[in-house]
Amino acid sequence: MxxxxxxxxxxxxxxxxxxxxxxxxxxxxxxxxxxxxxxxxxxxxxxxxxxxxxxxxxxxxxxxxxxxxxxxxxxxxxxxxxxxxxxxxxxxxxxxxxxxxxxxxxxxxxxxxxxxxxxAPHARRVAQGADRTAGARAAVGAAAMLAHEIKNPLSGIRGAAQLL
Structure with missing residues (x-):
């Protein structure tokens, strides 16, 4: 042997x-x-x-x-x-x-x-893909929040105009 x-x-x-x-x-x-x-x-x-x-x-x-x-x-x-x-x-x-x-x-x-x-790299690539997916979700969430903030003041102005 x-x-x-x-x-x-x-x-x-x-x-x-x-x-x-x-x-x-x-x-x-x-x-x-x-x-x-x-x-x-x-x-x-x-x-x-x-x-x-x-x-x-x-x-x-x-x-x-x-x-x-x-x-x-x-x-x-x-x-x-x-x-x-x-x-x-x-x-x-x-x-x-x-x-x-x-x-x-x-x-x-x-x-x-x-x-x-x-x-091991396969697991590392999967984890990196998960990080990219989480980043994309965060970007979409930030865009949705920004759209909401822009829409809200416009709704307030429209409501005030209706009262006048």
């Missing part, structure tokens, strides 16, 4: 709960583990589905042979993570996908990185 080869512990002692492989496989977010040489060490099932590659086909491959990195990725600084939100990525064998791309360093494992890919 790829987990054993990488030196990552496969799980807790027998009967003590799920092991790393089970937890990693159950994550709903696409995750890639990148080794110090820039090669893919692990990919969870969500990542396999998103990138249209099996883990066995990805393991050992250079990261950029599977996934074309975001535009600003080359500008990242060593020793720091990287994040790009609501971007379009392209897998070599998969479709273009809009994602939040986050790369983190693995503590106590120099050179190891974890890349997560979230399908």
């Amino acid at each position: 790829a987990l054993a080869r990488s030196g990552l512990r496969a799980g807790p002692p027998e009967g003590k709960g799920p092991g790393f492989a089970e937890l990693f496989g159950a994550l709903p977010v696409a995750v890639l583990v990148i080794d110090p040489d820039g090669r893919i060490a692990h990919a969870n099932p969500a990542c396999e589905l998103m990138l249209n590659h099996s883990e066995s086909a990805m393991v050992g491959q250079p990261y950029d042979a599977i996934l074309l990195p975001p535009e600003d990725y080359a500008d990242r600084r060593d020793g720091h993570g990287f994040a790009a939100f609501d971007i379009e990525i392209e897998a070599v064998r998969g479709p273009r996908v809009r994602v939040d791309f986050v790369e983190s360093l693995v503590a106590d494992r120099p050179g190891w990185r974890i890349v997560t890919l979230h399908h």
Whole structure:
């Protein structure tokens, strides 16, 4: 198994709960583990589905042979993570996908990185659409209120003219 080869512990002692492989496989977010040489060490099932590659086909491959990195990725600084939100990525064998791309360093494992890919922008676009809809309603409401204020004084003047 790829987990054993990488030196990552496969799980807790027998009967003590799920092991790393089970937890990693159950994550709903696409995750890639990148080794110090820039090669893919692990990919969870969500990542396999998103990138249209099996883990066995990805393991050992250079990261950029599977996934074309975001535009600003080359500008990242060593020793720091990287994040790009609501971007379009392209897998070599998969479709273009809009994602939040986050790369983190693995503590106590120099050179190891974890890349997560979230399908979050859809929810963000829905929320932005709701904000625009609320703004449009507010504008219509303001126009209606202004029309009422203009109409009221004219009604008052007309009523006064009738009294005279």
